[in-house]
Amino acid sequence: MLQILKISTSNKGIPVKLTHKLLPLLTVLVTSNAYATDGYFAHGYGVKSQGMGGVGIALPQDAIATATNPAGMGLIGDRVDFGVTWFRPQREAEIVGNNMGGGFSADGKYDANDTENFVIPEFGYNRQINPEVTLGVSVYGNGGMNTDYKKSIPLFGSTAPRMDLAQLFIAPTVTWKVNESNTVGVAVNLAYQRFEIKGLQGFDRQGYTKHVGKVTNNDYDSSYGAGVHIGWIGQVNDAVTLGATYQSKTYMSKFDKYKGLFAEDGDFDIPESYGVGIAVKATPALTVAADVQRINYSKVDSVGNSINNLLLNGQPLGADKGAGFAWKDVTAVKLGANYAWNENLTVRAGYNHSTQPIRKSETLFNILAPGVVQDHITLGATYVLPNKSELSFTYMHAFEEKVRGSGSIPSSFGGGNANLKMYEDSLGIAYGWKL
Numbered sequence: 001m002l003q004i005l006k007i008s009t010s011n012k013g014i015p016v017k018l019t020h021k022l023l024p025l026l027t028v029l030v031t032s033n034a035y036a037t038d039g040y041f042a043h044g045y046g047v048k049s050q051g052m053g054g055v056g057i058a059l060p061q062d063a064i065a066t067a068t069n070p071a072g073m074g075l076i077g078d079r080v081d082f083g084v085t086w087f088r089p090q091r092e093a094e095i096v097g098n099n100m101g102g103g104f105s106a107d108g109k110y111d112a113n114d115t116e117n118f119v120i121p122e123f124g125y126n127r128q129i130n131p132e133v134t135l136g137v138s139v140y141g142n143g144g145m146n147t148d149y150k151k152s153i154p155l156f157g158s159t160a161p162r163m164d165l166a167q168l169f170i171a172p173t174v175t176w177k178v179n180e181s182n183t184v185g186v187a188v189n190l191a192y193q194r195f196e197i198k199g200l201q202g203f204d205r206q207g208y209t210k211h212v213g214k215v216t217n218n219d220y221d222s223s224y225g226a227g228v229h230i231g232w233i234g235q236v237n238d239a240v241t242l243g244a245t246y247q248s249k250t251y252m253s254k255f256d257k258y259k260g261l262f263a264e265d266g267d268f269d270i271p272e273s274y275g276v277g278i279a280v281k282a283t284p285a286l287t288v289a290a291d292v293q294r295i296n297y298s299k300v301d302s303v304g305n306s307i308n309n310l311l312l313n314g315q316p317l318g319a320d321k322g323a324g325f326a327w328k329d330v331t332a333v334k335l336g337a338n339y340a341w342n343e344n345l346t347v348r349a350g351y352n353h354s355t356q357p358i359r360k361s362e363t364l365f366n367i368l369a370p371g372v373v374q375d376h377i378t379l380g381a382t383y384v385l386p387n388k389s390e391l392s393f394t395y396m397h398a399f400e401e402k403v404r405g406s407g408s409i410p411s412s413f414g415g416g417n418a419n420l421k422m423y424e425d426s427l428g429i430a431y432g433w434k435l
Contacts, residue, residue, distance in 0.1 A: 036089055036371035036422065037398060038332040038354040039295055040165070041143040041273070043376050044068070046122060047083045047430035051380015051394035052336025053350025055289040057277025058233060058243030059338075062392075062432055063124025066138035066173045068291075069231035069245040069277070070185030073126050073136045074175030083122040083392070083430030090116065090423050091147055093367040095155070097416030098409060106154045106414065112370070114148040114160070122430070132177045142167040142191070142270065145369045152199060153367065155413050157216065161199030163368045164220075167270060168192045171229065181236075187229040191250045191270060195258060196220045197368070203317060204260065208310065210318035211260030218257040223268060225252035243277040249299065262302040263322035271296045271303065285341075291334040297327040297357055307365045311410050325369055326362035331355045336378075348380035348394075356403065363405035363418040370420040373398040389433035398424035 037043040044054025046064030056065065060072025062081040091112040098106045126136030144166040152160050168191065175185040200216035202208075209215050227250035233243045250270035259266030275293035282288055298304035305324035309315040315322055336350035354374050358366050380394040405417030 036091075036145055036369075037373060037376065037424065038293070038352070039143075039297055039327065039330045039357045040145045040369070040371050041295055042141065043332075043352045043396065043398075044334070044378075045140050046081070046124070047085070047392045047394045047428040048348070048380065048382060050085070050396060050426075050428055051348035051350065051378050051392070052289065052338060053334040053352040053376065053378050054332070055277060055279075055291045055334045055336040055350065057231070057245055057275055057291045057293075058241045059277070059279040059287065059289045060233070062430070063126045063136060064122050064138050064140055066124070066136070066171045066185070066187045066229065067140045067142075067169065069233065069243050070171070070173045070187040070229050071175055071183045071231035071233040071243065071245070073138075073173050073185055074134050074177055074183040075233065076126055078128050078435035079124070079126045079432060080435060081122070081124040081430060081432035083428060085120040085122075085394075085426050085428035087118045087120055087426045088116055088424065089146070091370050092421045093153075093370065094419040094421070095153075095409070095416060096419065098155075098414045099416070100154070100414035104154075107416070110153055110367070111150045112147040114150045114162075115146065118146070126173075127435070134173075134175045136173045138169075138171045138173065138187075140169055140171075142169045144193075145371060147368055147370065149199070155202065155364070155409070156367075157199045157201030157203075159199045159201070159217075161197075161368060163197045165195050166193065182232065182234045185231045189227040189229050189247070189250050191225045191227065191252060193223045193252060193268070193270070194220055195223070195255055195268070197258065197261065200261070208316055209260040210316045210322070211265070214256075214258060214260030214266070215317060216261070221255045221257035223252045223255055225250050225269070227251065227270070239281045241279045243279075244275070246272075246274040248272050260318040262318065263305055263324055264301055264320050265318055268302045269300050271300045285339055287338040289336050289338070291332075293332045293334070295330045295332070298329050303327050306362060311412065323365065325365050326359055327357040328355070328359065330357050344384045346382045348378070348382075350378040350380075352376040352378070356401075358403050358420065360403060360406040361408055363403055363408040363420055364410075364413070366420060367418055370403075370422050372401045372403045372420050372422050373424055374401050375399045389431065392428075392430040392432070394426075394428040396424070396426045398422075
């Protein structure tokens, strides 16, 4: 793992030492998290951005800016930011119309909230090297998914299913101010992900998987990889700023302990994404912004392949064309406003809508990953303390969303449908300052 360079500075008498010891702590905290917002990506990165619906492609506000657009680090100056978010997803599955013969049915409601509270930290540091160049790093949870059922689901196995996926990005970033109006940025996404699943004994057998014994109940496995994130921000005039960003697929090492579950012998890359944004300073106190982001989940086989590859086409789990969750690509539209109430207080609000990644015909496997929420509202605020440091807050609510299955449980499993339901809440707090 990358080690953060040791930095010694101060802020109005507050000593700061950021050493390589910080990263293991962040790794432990981030990999105990769960996400399910814009698919399984977070709705926004950085507490300030989260308070505005996740916008940030054309409006960087802190040293977590790399996560949204690396070019933003070129506009924030010398900064340090720490933050933490409490995240609480509520997820449920229901099976209806199932008949496995002999009077046996899997019908019923299944509560996936045996674990329901998660803590997600963030950290960023940025330094202006000269008037044109900055160097920095952002550390953040990219995304993930967690379900922890309270009882077994007979269609899957003999014990209660539990899935835990977490992804950590460490993104060293360099920016260059091309001219007075245009800034470009490049980040190397160094990624770590951790995964565990339990309760899939029904799929851990010949004919269902390419690698028997590598499907379920094998404790945590880790994966490492890298990708590239590039961005641009351009100031059209004193009021209008535009931005664009592209994040490549992050190519990850394989989950060897689960090579019988994921396609291509345990491959689970992180999908590419790209987006555009605009920020408009409507008045000296009010800024409004909008982003449109595209996440290409379907381009990762272990996420995009259909379970029908197993049930109808004879491709076992773990094979090159092995089954996945059949997620569609997602488009997220983010809107936000930022109002300077006075010189010490800024308030924020936002809205985020993403398209639905889960097909009605593919809800069976997605009992494990019910990332169905689509609509989010957010609130936020920043207060400048007497020592000129900043304390920021955010709240997010993702409204309850349901996906009702349609022919989603094949006859070989007794037929019927799986229905999915989810809503979410989160609270975040961050502390930052200019160096």
